[in-house]
Amino acid sequence: MATLALPGRDHRDPGRSPGSRRVVQSLLRTSPLIPAVVLLLLFLAGPIVYSLYGSLTNASLTGPKAAQPDFVGFDNYAQLIDNPQFWKSLVLTLVFVIASALIGQNLLGMALALLMKAAHGPMRAVVSTIVVVSWVLPEIVAAFALYAFFASDGTLNIMLGWFGVEGSAWLIVLPMLAVILANVWRGTAFSMMVYSAALNDVPPEITEAAQIDGASGWQRFSRITVPMIRRSISTNLMLTTLQTLGVFTLIWVMTGGGPGVESSTLPVLAYQEAFKFSQVGYGTAIATVTLVLGGLFAIVYIKALKPEVD
Amino acid sequence: MRTTARLVTSAAALALVLTACSGGSEDSGGGDGGSGDQTIKVAYQKTDAFFQLDELLVKSKAEFEEANPGWTVQLEPIAAQETDYFTKLALMNGSPDTAPDVIYEDTFQVRPDAAAGFLAPMDDYLAEWEDWAQFPEGIRAAGLGDDGSTYGVSMGTDTRGVYYNKEIFAQAGLPEDWQPETWDDLLEAARTVKAEVPDVIPMNVYASKAQGEGTSMQGFEMLLYGTDDTLYDADAGKWIVGSQGFEDTLTFLQTLQDEELMPGLEDALDTNLPNRVSTELLPEGRLAIAVDGSWMPGGWMSGDNAWPEWEETMGMTAMPTQNGQEPGATSMSGGWLLSIGANADDPEMAFNFIANTLNEENSFKFATENSQIAARDDVAANPDYVSFNPSFEFFSSLVPVTNFRPATPDYAQISNNIQVAAESVITGQATPEQAAETYDQAITRVVGDENVSEAS
Numbered sequence: 001m002a003t004l005a006l007p008g009r010d011h012r013d014p015g016r017s018p019g020s021r022r023v024v025q026s027l028l029r030t031s032p033l034i035p036a037v038v039l040l041l042l043f044l045a046g047p048i049v050y051s052l053y054g055s056l057t058n059a060s061l062t063g064p065k066a067a068q069p070d071f072v073g074f075d076n077y078a079q080l081i082d083n084p085q086f087w088k089s090l091v092l093t094l095v096f097v098i099a100s101a102l103i104g105q106n107l108l109g110m111a112l113a114l115l116m117k118a119a120h121g122p123m124r125a126v127v128s129t130i131v132v133v134s135w136v137l138p139e140i141v142a143a144f145a146l147y148a149f150f151a152s153d154g155t156l157n158i159m160l161g162w163f164g165v166e167g168s169a170w171l172i173v174l175p176m177l178a179v180i181l182a183n184v185w186r187g188t189a190f191s192m193m194v195y196s197a198a199l200n201d202v203p204p205e206i207t208e209a210a211q212i213d214g215a216s217g218w219q220r221f222s223r224i225t226v227p228m229i230r231r232s233i234s235t236n237l238m239l240t241t242l243q244t245l246g247v248f249t250l251i252w253v254m255t256g257g258g259p260g261v262e263s264s265t266l267p268v269l270a271y272q273e274a275f276k277f278s279q280v281g282y283g284t285a286i287a288t289v290t291l292v293l294g295g296l297f298a299i300v301y302i303k304a305l306k307p308e309v310d
Numbered sequence: 311m312r313t314t315a316r317l318v319t320s321a322a323a324l325a326l327v328l329t330a331c332s333g334g335s336e337d338s339g340g341g342d343g344g345s346g347d348q349t350i351k352v353a354y355q356k357t358d359a360f361f362q363l364d365e366l367l368v369k370s371k372a373e374f375e376e377a378n379p380g381w382t383v384q385l386e387p388i389a390a391q392e393t394d395y396f397t398k399l400a401l402m403n404g405s406p407d408t409a410p411d412v413i414y415e416d417t418f419q420v421r422p423d424a425a426a427g428f429l430a431p432m433d434d435y436l437a438e439w440e441d442w443a444q445f446p447e448g449i450r451a452a453g454l455g456d457d458g459s460t461y462g463v464s465m466g467t468d469t470r471g472v473y474y475n476k477e478i479f480a481q482a483g484l485p486e487d488w489q490p491e492t493w494d495d496l497l498e499a500a501r502t503v504k505a506e507v508p509d510v511i512p513m514n515v516y517a518s519k520a521q522g523e524g525t526s527m528q529g530f531e532m533l534l535y536g537t538d539d540t541l542y543d544a545d546a547g548k549w550i551v552g553s554q555g556f557e558d559t560l561t562f563l564q565t566l567q568d569e570e571l572m573p574g575l576e577d578a579l580d581t582n583l584p585n586r587v588s589t590e591l592l593p594e595g596r597l598a599i600a601v602d603g604s605w606m607p608g609g610w611m612s613g614d615n616a617w618p619e620w621e622e623t624m625g626m627t628a629m630p631t632q633n634g635q636e637p638g639a640t641s642m643s644g645g646w647l648l649s650i651g652a653n654a655d656d657p658e659m660a661f662n663f664i665a666n667t668l669n670e671e672n673s674f675k676f677a678t679e680n681s682q683i684a685a686r687d688d689v690a691a692n693p694d695y696v697s698f699n700p701s702f703e704f705f706s707s708l709v710p711v712t713n714f715r716p717a718t719p720d721y722a723q724i725s726n727n728i729q730v731a732a733e734s735v736i737t738g739q740a741t742p743e744q745a746a747e748t749y750d751q752a753i754t755r756v757v758g759d760e761n762v763s764e765a766s
Contacts, residue, residue: 061400062419063719066426079755152576172575256520258579260737275397276519277726 048291055285061278069281076285085261086269086286093245093265093293096180101244104184106237109191114221116192117199128192135189143253146182147171150254175255175263182250187243191236198232199225234305241297245290266290348381348656350374350663353402353410355395356387359585359609362680363414363465369675370667383663386410391581393522403428403651411654412663415647416523417452420462422719423649424455430650431459435661441669444686453647456719462647463668466682468604469641469708470528472496474625478598482506488627491634493536493562496599500571503598511591512571513599517563517732520581526725527642527715528584530732532601533559535713536631536640539765541724542716549716549724549757551750553765558632560735560742567736573597578736589615592624601629604705608681611699626704628711641708644715645685683709720757727752 055076059069080086112131116124134142149155150170157167170178202225210220226233248267251257257264257272264272266286274283352371356364364387371383388398396419402408403423415423423429432453436442445464453462476486482503490496500512516529534541539555542548550556566572573591577583588606591597593615607624610617628639648667654660666672670688677684678698683706684690696702715721731749734740740748754762 060426061397061404062426062428062722063422064425066400066422066428152574169574169576172579256579256581258518258520258733258737259575260734260739262737262739272519275401276393276522278400278722 051284051288051291054281055288057281058279059281059284061275061280063278065281072281076282079282080285080289085264088261089264089266089269089286090289090293092176092263093290095176096183096247096265097241097244097297100180100183101187101240102237104180105187105191105240105244106233108184108188109236110195112188112192113195113199116196131189131192134186137186139186139249140253142186143182143250146178146185146250147254150178150182171255172259175259179251179254179263182254183244183247186250187240190243191240194232194236194239195229198229202228230305234301237305238298238301241301242294245294245297266293348659349384350381350412350654350656350660351384351386351410351651352412352414352663353386353388353399354414355392356389357391357585358614359588360680361613362608362676365679366667366672366676370663370672374663374666377666378659378662381659391522391584392416392524393520393581396522400428406653409651409653411651411657411660413649413651415462415649417462417464417645417647418523418715418717418721418725420453420647420649421456421717422722424457424459424461425719428652429455429461430652430654430657430660431455431457431461432463432650432657432661432664433459435658435665436460436463439661439665441665441686444670444688446687449685452645453649454717462649463664464685465646465648465668465673466677466680466685467643467645468683469643469705469712470532470601470603470629471641471705471708472627472629473592473600473602473606474499474627475592475595475598475623476625477623478503478507478510478595479625482598486625488625490627490630491638492630493533493632495630497562497565497569497571500566500599501569504569504571507598510595511573511577511597513566513601514573514583514587514591514597515563515566515601516583517566517572517736518579519726519729519733520579521583522729523725524584525732526728527644528602529563530559530728531642531713531715532629532640533562533632535642536629536635538632538635540713542718543763544716546763548761548763549720549753550765551754551762552746555632555765556749557742557746560731560745563732564735564742567738572736575737579733593617593620595623604683604701604708605681607699607701608679611681612679621700626701628708637711639708639711641712642715643683643709643712645682681705723756724753727756 056071056073057069058065058072058075060066112127116127119127137145147154151157152167152169152171156170160167168174206228207220207224210224215223246267247265248271251263251265251268252271255263257268261269267290270283270286270290272283273286274280277283352367354363354367364385367383367385371385374383375381388395390398396416399410399413402410403413403426409428413423413429415429420429424431449464449467450460452464452467453460455461472490474488479486479488479499483506484499484502488499490499496513503510503512515533516525518525521529531541534555537553537555537558539550539553541550543550563572567578572578573583577586580586584602587597587600587602588609592600592606593610607620609615610620629641631638631640648664650657650660650664668686670686673684673686674689674692674695676682677686677689678695681699681701683702684695689695716724727749730752731740731745734745734748735742750762
């Protein structure tokens with residue numbers, strides 16, 4: 001950008017090498033970014049590098065290793081690979097992300113956005129308020145509310161009782177389903193709002209033209225609406241995935257990762273190892289794996305829904 | 311021009327942010343300033359069932375501040391169950407800015423915390439403390455670190471036994487003076503309760519990660535130390551793997567779970583179960599048999615959950631050994647201490663506060679109100695102490711058969727793996743055999759191949 005604005009300038013100053021002048025100029029012009037870059041390095045890259053380093057030590061919360069952790073290379077990672085519980089956690093994390101973020105929040109959010117577009121004013125206001133309330137609640141409050149809903153003497157079982165159905169201890173019997181539904185309930189509003197905004201940007205004349213050409217509702221949606229809002233879809237997928245990957249409070253409050261390890265996703269496992277079992281280095285290794293997993297998801301989205309191809 | 315201006319502004323903003331980040335470490339910690347603002351920060355645990363320590367410290371704070379003008383004792387109760395208390399304490403200790411000056415420490419945490427450099431040795435102060443003579447040798451040992459220095463003064467010790475509800479036993483046709491001699495006797499009684507009084511929980515043994523050390527000590531080890539095996543061979547300094555006793559203990563838990571003789575999983579996995587046992591389940595007659603600690607009557611004698619009828623309702627009996635083998639009963643003992651934080655600005659004053667908190671009068675108050683087995687000889691010999699609580703006699707009688715946890719810095723991690731094993735069995739995720747194998751592998755990883763030995 002900076003160089004484009006100055007065509008031909010170099011020819012007026014033959015004494016100096018054009019290359020170095022350009023470098024100096026572009027350096028000068030990017031200099032306002034320096035503070036932002038420094039802050040990013042300090043508060044984003046810093047902790048990541050530190051966590052990488054931490055995962056290569058046997059640091060612990062107490063004991064001799066708290067005072068003087070040793071550098072153990074990739075021991076923690078080797079231990080993780082050997083640990084069946086880690087693989088189970090990895091699968092649970094993928095199930096949680098795919099079921100609650102990719103499928104639940106996205107599809108439901110899209111469906112709600114489409115329905116709201118078609119709905120009348122008051123209806124729209126009422127529905128969007130109800131949906132957004134679950135999103136506005138702080139995570140800890142939402143988690144307690146959902147615990148109260150799924151607990152064995154909770155709302156769900158009382159309501160089932162009205163129909164003569166005997167409930168179950170959902171958080172014990174189906175812990176993953178409970179936390180997945182909880183996360184869908186909590187996160188759908190975000191997707192709905194993103195998609196509502198995106199749908200408003202689709203020019204109605206294009207859809208109308210397609211309608212006149214005889215395109216069915218589904219065809220109009222899949223051939224026109226979706227391609228036009230693909231940027232929003234990709235951004236939303238990325239955001240909900242990363243948000244869901246990091247969900248901790250919801251699961252910790254509802255099931256504590258249990259029973260046993262039945263709902264221990266990677267963040268819960270990392271917390272358990274680092275802060276309950278005092279193995280900070282090992283826990284950090286799990287956190288680093290979670291970080292890498294998030295990075296992989298991000299790359300897949302960017303590749304799959306290349307925004308620049310239009 | 312504009313670029314430069316922006317640059318300057320951003321640089322200034324950055325500088326501001328950086329100072330904001332680095333600030334704050336200057337004035338915390340307290341104590342360095344002139345007279346009048348010296349502070350001793352005390353970190354301890356407080357819950358609705360454990361309020362006696364809070365009362366003791368409030369009393370001691372008033373006495374100490376009066377005797378030492380210019381000094382303030384800043385009480386920092388941590389309202390959390392045991393596992394969360396340890397986590398919060400470790401995090402506080404992680405930075406000198408937040409590290410407390412006086413710490414309420416569990417005995418098994420003393421060694422690891424001393425090794426981590428969180429605690430200050432107190433030998434110099436103890437040498438000059440005339441009350442120290444009142445603490446017998448065995449009690450003093452609880453505060454020893456790996457280096458032989460003393461890192462804590464004991465507040466008292468405890469034992470563990472079996473509580474049973476005589477009213478429920480009467481309904482079930484079980485004897486009022488119940489004396490189980492084997493594990494099978496325990497199971498038989500629980501089965502009878504289940505058959506005769508179906509709406510109560512027959513028996514509680516802690517068995518999940520949520521109850522932390524309670525699961526290891528009140529639950530698992532109370533059983534294991536009644537078998538022919540133990541956790542640790544202290545003479546050889548090796549941890550035991552592949553022991554039959556370990557597997558039998560897990561099998562006992564599995565039996566309780568399979569026959570629905572223990573609380574349902576929702577309760578069994580509840581962090582608050584220990585509180586609920588003492589404030590709800592036993593007083594409301596919803597639990598027939600509970601393996602638990604000697605401190606429990608403390609919460610029934612006074613406080614928010616006072617339950618004066620406990621003396622008539624609750625029976626107490628010793629935990630039997632597996633097959634009635636010698637010595638016929640078993641128990642576990644732990645206890646808590648007061649320690650000085652390594653970052654205390656004035657360790658001597660911190661020690662003086664501890665000395666005041668554990669003087670004869672205050673030790674008596676704590677030992678009686680919190681149902682402790684007194685640490686000090688003068689308190690233990692006090693007739694008012696002995697007659698204060700009818701359960702003292704019983705729980706003191708367990709001292710000859712009691713066991714202590716292996717005092718090594720690794721114990722905390724071994725204990726975690728015990729909890730994992732117990733929970734995996736009661737949730738049906740592993741058989742006792744598999745869980746024992748997982749435990750063996752895990753502790754071998756923790757302590758190294760050279761520090762484990764196969765059970766003979």
